[in-house]
Amino acid sequence: MIHDALLVAGKDLRLELRSRVALNQIVPFALLVLVLFAFALDPDRGLLEAATPGLYWVAVLFSGLLALQRSFSVEAADGNHDALRLSGLDPAGIFLGKVLAVSVQLLVLEVLLAVGVAVLYSTHLGGWPLLLVTVVVATTCIAAAGTLYGVVAAGLRVRETLLPLLLLPVLAPVLIGSTRAFEAALGGTPSEGWPWVGLMSVFALLYIVAGVLGFGPLLEEA
Amino acid sequence: MTTQIARGSKGVEPAADAGPTSTGSRGTLILGILTLVALGTLALFALVLSPDDSNQGDAVRIMYIHVPSATLAYTGCGLATLGSIMYLWRKSQWWDLVAYASAEIAAVFTAVTLVTGMIWGRPTWGVYWVWDARLTSTAMLLLLLLGYLAVHRLPAEYSVRAKRASIVGLLLVPNVIIVRQSVNWWRTLHQKPTLFSNGLGSKIEGLMLFSLFLGFVAIGLLFAWLLIHRFRLAWLEEQIAEEGIDASIAARRAEAGDIGRWEGTP
C-alpha cells in the first residue's frame, strides 16, 4: 500500500511539475482572492486585519477545491480510470497517494498565501508552533475529505458542481477550527487554539480511514 | 469444416416483485387518520388551550412545531446513515431506499425547523436570524442532506448512485457530530442568546409540557406517514426502471439473426 501510495503521489507531482497548472493558475487565483477581499472589505476600516485568519482560510479552501478538481480531471482522461483498475495498484494506496500529492501542493500554496497575507494585509505572523501544526492538520483534512468526495463525484459530467456542494459543508468545521487556531496564534493566546487542532485531527483521521476503506469500492463502476 | 453454433443459455431472471404496487395501503390509511387526529389535537392545544408565555407571549406557540421538527430532522438523518451502512453491508436496495426517503423527509423537516425558527425569532429578538449554535448547526444539516440527495439523484445507474450515496450517507452522522461540536465551541465563546435562554419567562410545565409532548407525537406520526409513502414511491420508481431486461436480451439476440453474413470462408 505504501509503495503504491508513493508511486501515485510521485506520478501526480510529476504531472504537476510538467504541466505547472497549480503554479500558473491556482496560485494566482489564490492571490487574486486575497486582492478581491481587499476590494470588498475596504482596507482603511481595519476589517481586513481583524478578518485576516478567516480570509486566509477561505482563500485556501477555494484554491483547494481547484487543486482537487485538477487531481481528478487528470484521471478522467481517456481510459485512465480503467487503466487504474487494471494496474494492480492497491486502491487504498491510490487514495493515500492522491491525498499526499494534493497536500504537498496545498502546503506550497499556503506558504505562498501566508507571504501574501503578510504583505497585503500587513499581518504580523507569530505563534509559530500552533500556526505550523494547524496548517499541516488542516491541509490533511482538506486533502483527505476532498479526495474521498472527489472520487464520489469522479467520472461524472457534473463533477465540477457536485464536489463543492459535497465538500464545503463538510469542511465547515475545518474552516472554523483553523481560523480560530490562527486567531489564537496571532493573538498570542495559543492555548485556546490547540483544542481546535485536536478536533481537526479527529476529522482528518476519520476521513483517512473512510478513504482507505471506501476508495476501492468507489473506483468500481465508472 | 463444421460450424458449431453454441446457443447461449437463458438470461437474467425478471426482478422479483417483492414490494408494494401502490403507495397507499390499509396501514397507511390508518396511520394517516391518526396523524390528522393528532395534528388537529395539537392545533387545539397549541393555539388555544395552552397558556401564553409570560415573556414571549404568543410567539412561544411556534415551539410546539419547531422543536419536534428539529428532533425528527436529526432522526431522519440518523436513519439515512443507518440505511447507508446497511446498504453497504448487505447490498439491500430496501435499506438504501429507506436512507434516501429518510434523508428527503429530513431535509423537508430541517427546512421547516429553520423557517419556524425564523418566525419565532422575529418577534423574540427582532431579527430573523442569529448565528446561534443550534440554528447554525441545523442550517449545516440541511446543506449536508442536500449533498446526499444530489448524489442519489445523479444521472447514472442505480448501483452506482446507491453506492456513492451510501458513502456520503454513512458520513452524515459523523459530519453532523463534528459540525455541531465545532459550532458549539465557536458560539459559546460569545454567549449569544438562544431561542430558549433568552426569553422563556416561565418554565415548560403543565399544559405547555403536554402540548410539547403532543407536538412530538403529531409531528412524529406525520414523519412516519410521509416516510412510508416516499419510500414506496422510490421503490416503485426503481422497479419500473429494472423491468424489461428479458425483453432487452431477446431483442439483442435478434440482432444476431443474419449470422451467416459474418462467417466467411477463411
Next chain:
Amino acid sequence: MEPEHLDRPTEAAPVVHLRGAVALLGRFPALAGVDLDVDRRRIVLLRGPNGAGKTTLLRALAGLVPVTSGEAVVLGVDLVTDRRAVRHRVGLLAHATGLYDELTVADNVRFWSRAARAEAADVEAAMARLGLDGRLRDVSVGRLSTGQRRRTSLACLVARRPELWLLDEPHAGLDQDGRDIVDALVRDATRAGATVILSSHELDRSLDLADEVVTIAGGLAHREPRPRPSRSSATPGGPTSEAMS
C-alpha cells in the same frame, strides 16, 4: 522476449471458460449468454459487426465489466464472485490509450509498469521493442500521433508480461511496421506461454495470425474451429508454434 511461466505445470483447464455469460451495460445486455472456451497458448480472433459485444467481452474477461449470470472463469478466477482478482494477470489494450498526456512516454511506461510490479529490465526491453527508446522517450504523450500512442500503450502491456492478452483492434492506427511488431509480439507471447484474444476488422492480417476465429454478434459467440494450414506461408516474426512443438 524470454520465455516465462515455463515452471508452471501445463494447465489442462482452459484459460477462458464462459457458459451463458451475461454482461449488462446499464440495462443493455451487451453479452446475452456467451459460451466460449479458450485453451492456453492459443491466439483467438474475435470478429463481428459493430456493437456486437466484442469490446464488452474483452473488458469482461479483464474483470472490468461484471458478469451478472452464467459461468465465467478466467485463469482459474471466477469472475462472477471476484473479478478483481484476475485484473493484474491480464493485459488489456483498449481503444482508449490509458496514458497521461502531460507525462512523457518513459514516465508513462515506467509508472504503469511499476504499478504492475514489472522488472526494470522488462520496461526498457518493451520500449525498445516498440521503437520508443530513441527520440520519443522524452516526448509528452499528448504530442504523439495516434499510432505512437498506441505503441506506448502496448509497451505498458508488454512490460507487465500478462498471462492473458486482450487486444481490442490492435492493428488500428498503426503503420505497417507497427502492425508487424504487434504480430511478432503476439506470436512471441504465446510461445512464452501466454494466451492472446484479439478483436479486429483487419481480417487479412488477423486470420493469418489467429489459431481460432470466434464470431460475436448480438451478444452471442459462434466459434469456428479451424485447421491451421495457412501458417506454412512465410510470415515475418519467426517460426510458428507448430514448428516449435
